[in-house]
Amino acid sequence: MTESQATNANQANTEEGKLVITRTFNAPRELVFKVWTESEHLKHWWGPIGMELEVKKLDLRPGGIFHYSMTSPEGDQMWGKFIYQEIVAPEKLVFINAFADAEGNTIRPPFSSEFPLEILNIVTFIEHDGRTTLTLQGGPQQATPEEHAFYKGMFESMQQGFGGTFDQLDEYLAKI
Structure with a gap:
């Protein structure tokens, strides 16, 4: 593990049935926010390691959508989307994340x-001395007790997945 990886290690907890991940990046807040909100940047880092991301649509406004597909090296494809609820540049993004089909319909x-079906995510960006601490908090929306329990059971897997995604973000930020 490099010094950069060690200082940027994920910190995670699971307060009140929500996944909470905090990560510090060696980049100013405006840049970190920009790579979260522009398709030409998202395609380079968002999603699981090894997946190729294609942005179908990005409409950054409350009620707007980020609709994308992810393709595995074997050619398997999944679709997802964000529906933006609140945007406070460069401090906060609030969006509902869901799996989708190619037309953007929410699916299992x-x-x-x-x-x-829906996860409400709140992402905050706080800058200190040119570094940005990002905190992602996510939890089910309008879910059944069984769905809440399943989501809680996925915390370890989601922490690993976001860890890989944020490693890709860290590498991308170092390049631009």
Whole structure:
């Protein structure tokens, strides 16, 4: 592990059934916010390691959508979307994340019929001495007790997944 990786290690907790991940990046807040909100940047880092991201649409406004596909090296494709609820540049993004089909309709993920249809995510960006601490908080929206329980059972997997995604973000920020 490099010094950069060690200082940027994920910190995670699971307060009140929400996934909370905090990560510090060696980049100013305006840049970190920009790479979260522009398609030409998102395609380079968003999603699981090894997946190729294609942005179908990005409309950054309350009620707007980020609709994308992810393709595995084997050619398997999944679709997802954000529906933006609140944007306070460069401090905060609030969006509902969901699996989607190619037309942007919300669907169940291919891996479970018990995963919640919608996850409300709040991402905050705080700068200190040219570095940005990002905190992501996510939890099910309008979910059944079974969906909440399934989501809680996925915390370790989601922490690993976001860890890889944020590693890609860290590498991308170092390049631009």
